[in-house]
Amino acid sequence: MEEQRQDYDVLVIGGGNAALCAAIAARSAGASVLVLEAATKFYRGGNTRHTRNMRCAHDRATETLSGPYTEEEFWDDLLRVTGGETNEDLARHMIHQSKAMLGWIAKQGVRFQPSLGGTLSLGRTNSFFLGGGRSMLNALYKTAGGLGVDVLYEAEVVELEIEDGFFCSATYMHNGERRNVGARSLVAAAGGFESNIEWLKEGWGEIADNFLIRGTSNNRGTVLRMLLDNGVDRIGDPTQCHAVAIDARAPKFDGGIITRLDCVVFGIVVNKLSQRFYDEGEDIWPKRYAIWGRLVAAQPDQIAYIIFDSPSLRRFMPSLYPPIEASTIEELAGKLGLDPAALARTVGDFNAAVQPGTFNDAILDDCRTEGLTPPKSHWAQKIETVPFYAYPVRPGITFTYMGVRVNKQARMIMADGRPAANMFAAGEIMAGNVLGRGYAAGIGMTVGSVFGKISGEGAAGNAHN
Amino acid sequence: MHTTKALAEANRLMTVCNSCRYCEGLCAVFPAMEMRRSFADGDLNYLANLCHSCGGCYIDCQFTAPHEFDVNVPRTLAIVRSESYAAHVWPQAMSGVFRRNGLVISLLTAATISAFFIGMMLVHSSGGMFRAYADADGSFYALMPHNVMAGVFTAVSAVAALAMVLSIRNFWRAAGTSLPIAMAPADIWQAIRDAATMRYLEGGGQGCYEDEAVGTDNRRFYHHLTFYGFMLCFASTSVATSYHYLLGMEAPYPWYDLPVVLGTIGGIGLLIGPVGLLLAKKKRDPMVQDDSFRGMEVGFIVMLFLTSLTGLALMLMRETAAMGVLLALHLGIVAALFLTMPYGKFMHGLYRFTALVRYSAERRLHM
Numbered sequence: 025m026e027e028q029r030q031d032y033d034v035l036v037i038g039g040g041n042a043a044l045c046a047a048i049a050a051r052s053a054g055a056s057v058l059v060l061e062a063a064t065k066f067y068r069g070g071n072t073r074h075t076r077n078m079r080c081a082h083d084r085a086t087e088t089l090s091g092p093y094t095e096e097e098f099w100d101d102l103l104r105v106t107g108g109e110t111n112e113d114l115a116r117h118m119i120h121q122s123k124a125m126l127g128w129i130a131k132q133g134v135r136f137q138p139s140l141g142g143t144l145s146l147g148r149t150n151s152f153f154l155g156g157g158r159s160m161l162n163a164l165y166k167t168a169g170g171l172g173v174d175v176l177y178e179a180e181v182v183e184l185e186i187e188d189g190f191f192c193s194a195t196y197m198h199n200g201e202r203r204n205v206g207a208r209s210l211v212a213a214a215g216g217f218e219s220n221i222e223w224l225k226e227g228w229g230e231i232a233d234n235f236l237i238r239g240t241s242n243n244r245g246t247v248l249r250m251l252l253d254n255g256v257d258r259i260g261d262p263t264q265c266h267a268v269a270i271d272a273r274a275p276k277f278d279g280g281i282i283t284r285l286d287c288v289v290f291g292i293v294v295n296k297l298s299q300r301f302y303d304e305g306e307d308i309w310p311k312r313y314a315i316w317g318r319l320v321a322a323q324p325d326q327i328a329y330i331i332f333d334s335p336s337l338r339r340f341m342p343s344l345y346p347p348i349e350a351s352t353i354e355e356l357a358g359k360l361g362l363d364p365a366a367l368a369r370t371v372g373d374f375n376a377a378v379q380p381g382t383f384n385d386a387i388l389d390d391c392r393t394e395g396l397t398p399p400k401s402h403w404a405q406k407i408e409t410v411p412f413y414a415y416p417v418r419p420g421i422t423f424t425y426m427g428v429r430v431n432k433q434a435r436m437i438m439a440d441g442r443p444a445a446n447m448f449a450a451g452e453i454m455a456g457n458v459l460g461r462g463y464a465a466g467i468g469m470t471v472g473s474v475f476g477k478i479s480g481e482g483a484a485g486n487a488h489n
Numbered sequence: 490m491h492t493t494k495a496l497a498e499a500n501r502l503m504t505v506c507n508s509c510r511y512c513e514g515l516c517a518v519f520p521a522m523e524m525r526r527s528f529a530d531g532d533l534n535y536l537a538n539l540c541h542s543c544g545g546c547y548i549d550c551q552f553t554a555p556h557e558f559d560v561n562v563p564r565t566l567a568i569v570r571s572e573s574y575a576a577h578v579w580p581q582a583m584s585g586v587f588r589r590n591g592l593v594i595s596l597l598t599a600a601t602i603s604a605f606f607i608g609m610m611l612v613h614s615s616g617g618m619f620r621a622y623a624d625a626d627g628s629f630y631a632l633m634p635h636n637v638m639a640g641v642f643t644a645v646s647a648v649a650a651l652a653m654v655l656s657i658r659n660f661w662r663a664a665g666t667s668l669p670i671a672m673a674p675a676d677i678w679q680a681i682r683d684a685a686t687m688r689y690l691e692g693g694g695q696g697c698y699e700d701e702a703v704g705t706d707n708r709r710f711y712h713h714l715t716f717y718g719f720m721l722c723f724a725s726t727s728v729a730t731s732y733h734y735l736l737g738m739e740a741p742y743p744w745y746d747l748p749v750v751l752g753t754i755g756g757i758g759l760l761i762g763p764v765g766l767l768l769a770k771k772k773r774d775p776m777v778q779d780d781s782f783r784g785m786e787v788g789f790i791v792m793l794f795l796t797s798l799t800g801l802a803l804m805l806m807r808e809t810a811a812m813g814v815l816l817a818l819h820l821g822i823v824a825a826l827f828l829t830m831p832y833g834k835f836m837h838g839l840y841r842f843t844a845l846v847r848y849s850a851e852r853r854l855h856m
């Protein structure tokens with residue numbers, strides 16, 4: 025590695041799914057490629073290492089996908105979750121390209137399996153990586169290495185030399201030294217800014233101090249900032265992100281998937297004043313999973329508690345930390361630091377409002393409350409069987425959406441509307457182009473793979489001209 | 490709650506993995522784990538014996554050290570697995586032997602028995618021990634009566650078999666702590682197929698983990714040589730025994746006859762296989778291995794190698810003056826191998842097979 029060539033056709037910044045897809049595509053198109061990854065080899069591919077699946081359109085069932093998922097259906101889903109806040113042209117392009125992606129990714133050595141136990145609702149739409157995201161990354165790195173892509177770990181890019189929308193070179197830190205490398209084209213695939221709490225505060229205010237970051241601590245948006253400062257157009261709202269309610273006991277960074285909780289629909293959720301604040305049974309869980317981060321962020325001190333009773337304990341996937349357990353609601357309140365009388369009142373009011381019905385967590389059942397605000401529209405069952413359980417939850421930020429604007433070639437667009445001469449972007453750093461808000465499982469990887477491959481091909485083509 | 494540190498750690502890891510499940514496509518351990526919510530010692534011992542130590546879930550895991558969750562399933566299950574042999578052994582008084590059952594114990598046992606045989610030969614052959622016998626002289630039995638040989642080995646095998654059966658029974662019972670099942674013949678057939686191919690050594694298809702960049706399948710290859718080599722030698726002995734008692738044909742047999750052919754092919758497998766396994770062990774990432782039972786593992790592998798080496802030497806030199814000593818050595822080593830079987834690494838095969846039977850039944854009944 026010491027005898028690195030000074031200049032490359034394509035420089036890729038980042039080391040996740042988007043970066044590796046770009047590097048492999050560029051190298052396959054004949055370009056010389058250097059990947060600069062800020063993380064150590066172990067932590068390479070910051071958020072990608074935590075993933076489990078990707079969403080691609082396909083016309084027929086496969087060995088690992090239980091049925092067809094057409095482009096049109098994918099588009100309908102995206103339209104619904106984003107509430108229309110997406111660039112239709114770009115999104116449809118991504119969805120169309122996603123079809124070929126399954127085969128392309130598999131060709132790079134990534135293996136798939138049928139959907140994981142506990143996520144069966146995704147068995148038709150999403151392809152699950154055998155062994156998860158780190159296994160997927162291992163395969164991509166192995167393929168990239170075999171093709172002759174150079175990779176440097178612990179190489180954080182700290183400066184970009186850009187002249188009037190034209191990328192010249194990048195400066196990075198390696199072994200405590202500043203180094204410079206030039207390239208004919210740039211692919212920025214360095215993730216979002218979710219682990220930069222100060223930047224999150226610019227959108228969210230001080231409450232961002234109470235957020236937990238589910239993935240890498242390396243996605244601080246430094247490259248995004250440099251690009252914006254150099255005149256690349258910004259897209260998206262700084263508060264928009266994928267945020268779920270995760271166990272409040274999770275570490276500040278990198279707790280990953282295992283701190284997730286899937287039990288909201290089985291109980292009630294109260295804030296620190298012991299009050300409910302949202303319909304826990306509004307819709308099936310996979311459709312509501314990604315709204316609870318924002319909901320909890322809006323509560324005092326950004327904390328909430330999921331309260332349920334013993335019949336529900338085995339109805340959802342286990343998670344890392346055991347639930348807090350008590351034999352009365354008052355005792356539970358005490359353990360959670362809540363006002364026992366207030367919690368008992370909330371649970372009592374809820375129980376009194378529960379209507380008779382036939383519980384079925386596989387459908388929108390008829391178990392609901394009557395005369396309660398907010399209501400619980402489905403799966404409402406009295407919380408009455410000891411022991412009682414609770415999980416404390418906080419907003420867990422998965423990744424941010426605000427990024428650089430790109431066109432269909434994944435080429436960055438400058439603030440004055442001109443396409444950048446030789447700069448491309450893929451992954452979280454440009455997710456806001458398709459995800460104005462909302463989320464559907466597996467789209468993060470689709471954005472990275474599809475635009476990664478496009479940007480790598482574009483960057484290689486650019487370098488040859 | 491858990492009887493050892495390794496079991497407590499395995500319980501912690503299974504709680505982590507059960508919330509993650511990313512590895513569920515790699516092998517039988519994870520689907521079996523998913524059928525449970527909590528893990529008693531018996532469950533963990535069972536899961537540990539389902540693990541083939543392919544290492545796949547180590548390189549695929551996002552939570553291994555330096556991550557603070559410090560997940561290392563292969564190593565932890567390796568320790569639990571080794572401990573499980575001792576935990577279920579019959580008689581319990583022998584449980585301490587596993588940690589110490591290195592090469593030294595096996596070799597001492599072999600030496601003692603060989604010395605006994607040599608003494609016997611000296612007496613029986615009345616001074617003719619160091620003479621060369623032609624096959625036509627009925628060479629082996631010129632030095633040692635067949636009945637003595639058969640008697641010693643029947644006794645040794647019976648003791649070993651009894652200990653093994655009772656140990657496996659203990660294991661089977663404990664494994665059912667959380668999930669009751671009833672075994673069916675189909676499960677045994679399934680387990681035979683899984684064991685015969687070492688299906689779960691492949692980590693979901695990439696081959697067992699030796700180097701991150703290149704998944705290779707060498708351990709499976711060498712294990713096949715060892716296992717099938719052992720089985721062929723066993724078959725050779727069985728055929729020879731039937732020849733003797735059923736057909737009245739006495740050893741030694743000509744080179745083209747079944748016992749010799751089986752024994753030779755098996756013996757060659759048993760020479761190459763163990764050496765390959767030892768080398769593969771050295772080459773593997775120390776992070777996915779556990780060293781605390783190394784003696785037990787090396788002891789077993791070396792004994793297999795010596796069994797084959799002395800067996801082949803005996804076949805080649807049986808008409809020379811060295812025959813007597815070689816015969817005593819070979820028989821001593823084989824007897825020691827049998828005697829130490831229930832208290833060493835050999836048991837991994839039986840426990841794993843039992844675990845595979847159980848897994849097949851669990852899948853049938855609970856998935």
Ligand SMILES: Cc1cc2nc3c(=O)[nH]c(=O)nc-3n(C[C@H](O)[C@H](O)[C@H](O)COP(=O)(O)OP(=O)(O)OC[C@H]3O[C@@H](n4cnc5c(N)ncnc54)[C@H](O)[C@@H]3O)c2cc1C
Nearest residue numbers: 040042062070071072076077181215239451452466468469
């Ligand atoms: C727990 C969890 C589970 C998830 N599960 C899924 C899922 O199942 N399906 C799905 O589609 N999405 C999932 N996501 C989202 C998904 O991880 C991301 O959308 C996707 O991985 C983004 O890929 P990327 O390549 O853009 O970024 P990353 O994979 O995060 O890679 C960015 C890389 O850039 C590097 N970097 C940052 N700054 C610099 C710099 N200045 N210089 C050099 N390198 C730098 C970082 O070290 C990092 O490795 C999940 C996220 C989390 C946190």
Ligand code: SF4
Nearest residue numbers: 506509510511512550
């Ligand atoms: S070994 Fe790691 S990746 Fe695999 S299931 Fe366990 S926690 Fe998940």
Ligand code: SF4
Nearest residue numbers: 516540541543544546
């Ligand atoms: S090491 Fe291999 S066999 Fe053992 S649990 Fe992990 S993946 Fe399964």
